[in-house]
Amino acid sequence: MNGAGVQIWGWNGTVWDKVLIDATGHLQVDVITAGGTASHCMGWDSANWQPLPLEGIGLHNLRVKLYDGANGIDSFASHDAIGEVLRALIVTSELRAWDDTNWIYLKALRDPGDNVTVATNALATVAFLYGFDGASWDRLRTGTPADAFATPTHALRVISFLMGYDGGDWNRVRVDDAGHLQTDVLSVPTTDVNCHGYDGAAWQTLLVESNVLHNLRVKLYDGANGIDSDLFSTLSVLEAKRALHVQAAIRLYDSAASVLFRWYNAKSTGDGHTGSVFPAVALMGYNGATWDRLRTWGTGILKVGRAEIDSTTVRKTAAGAVVAGAHNLYWVACSPDAPGAEFELTDAIAGGGAIVFDHFDPDKHSEVIHLDPPMKFATGIWVEKFDHIHSLVFCYV
Numbered sequence: 001m002n003g004a005g006v007q008i009w010g011w012n013g014t015v016w017d018k019v020l021i022d023a024t025g026h027l028q029v030d031v032i033t034a035g036g037t038a039s040h041c042m043g044w045d046s047a048n049w050q051p052l053p054l055e056g057i058g059l060h061n062l063r064v065k066l067y068d069g070a071n072g073i074d075s076f077a078s079h080d081a082i083g084e085v086l087r088a089l090i091v092t093s094e095l096r097a098w099d100d101t102n103w104i105y106l107k108a109l110r111d112p113g114d115n116v117t118v119a120t121n122a123l124a125t126v127a128f129l130y131g132f133d134g135a136s137w138d139r140l141r142t143g144t145p146a147d148a149f150a151t152p153t154h155a156l157r158v159i160s161f162l163m164g165y166d167g168g169d170w171n172r173v174r175v176d177d178a179g180h181l182q183t184d185v186l187s188v189p190t191t192d193v194n195c196h197g198y199d200g201a202a203w204q205t206l207l208v209e210s211n212v213l214h215n216l217r218v219k220l221y222d223g224a225n226g227i228d229s230d231l232f233s234t235l236s237v238l239e240a241k242r243a244l245h246v247q248a249a250i251r252l253y254d255s256a257a258s259v260l261f262r263w264y265n266a267k268s269t270g271d272g273h274t275g276s277v278f279p280a281v282a283l284m285g286y287n288g289a290t291w292d293r294l295r296t297w298g299t300g301i302l303k304v305g306r307a308e309i310d311s312t313t314v315r316k317t318a319a320g321a322v323v324a325g326a327h328n329l330y331w332v333a334c335s336p337d338a339p340g341a342e343f344e345l346t347d348a349i350a351g352g353g354a355i356v357f358d359h360f361d362p363d364k365h366s367e368v369i370h371l372d373p374p375m376k377f378a379t380g381i382w383v384e385k386f387d388h389i390h391s392l393v394f395c396y397v
Contacts, residue, residue: 352384
């Protein structure tokens, strides 16, 4: 540049003037004539510049928040001893100890119980419970409880007494040389060692069965109601015996209704009983409404009313089918028209079957042939033979 110097010029709004420096070479700046602007400490909020706040009007401490990267360091509210709410910084601190080689982290034990193995890096501490013997402080010892225990050196001395009240004073209770509690039984008043029971007004002596039979006499009760007994005589020696009153009820299970109902004895052996009854000495039958005694013939044979079983009667005057299908034959009325009357029956619906019943009457007299129990036919009732017979009447179900 041909050795030419360089000058800095500034525009004052009208003309260009050289910019001046002071004797030390610092650029001269006239801040007095600045455009009346205030100078602030600003911070960028990602959108605008914001003025940084102070702690307060009288406290000109710059307010800041600590950050670790993009993570703000938080605080929490705590209370001091007089209840004032203070703000404390959440920090993490670590205890380290020198192991003659390195600084290591100190660890806490999770289990405060007995026989704990000291983990690596655990803080080695020793604590003792001390007691003063009047001259010096010494560690207190532990020991195993036992009889004839001698107080060891430096053991914790505890003195306790078992006390008893005599009505006026509290005195120590004594033991003998073996450690047994001493009791003065000589001064005990005369006592009644009988077994007593309270009758509501006074205590009464309980009785036993006899001076030979030492069974305690008792009476059964249900609440306030005593259980009674009765005298009865045994059939073997006719000796009067006392028996306990008991009440028994027979109950049957109704599977349809899933309930138990009482089965009781009828007061008489007459007819017309209803409900769940059983007679004293009578065989009963149900007619659909009530229970009635079953009847017998004079010989004691039970009467059966066949007319009530919905039977069917058929009159035949020649051989052939009486009825087809399975039926029970109850009786046959035979009316011959000459001596030597005879008929045969088969279990079939056509001729030629095997004979299952036959009847011969040489005297020509009418009769009713009862079949008890009834005769069963599986296929049908067929008259195979019909000789010297006026008519046959069949009753079947």
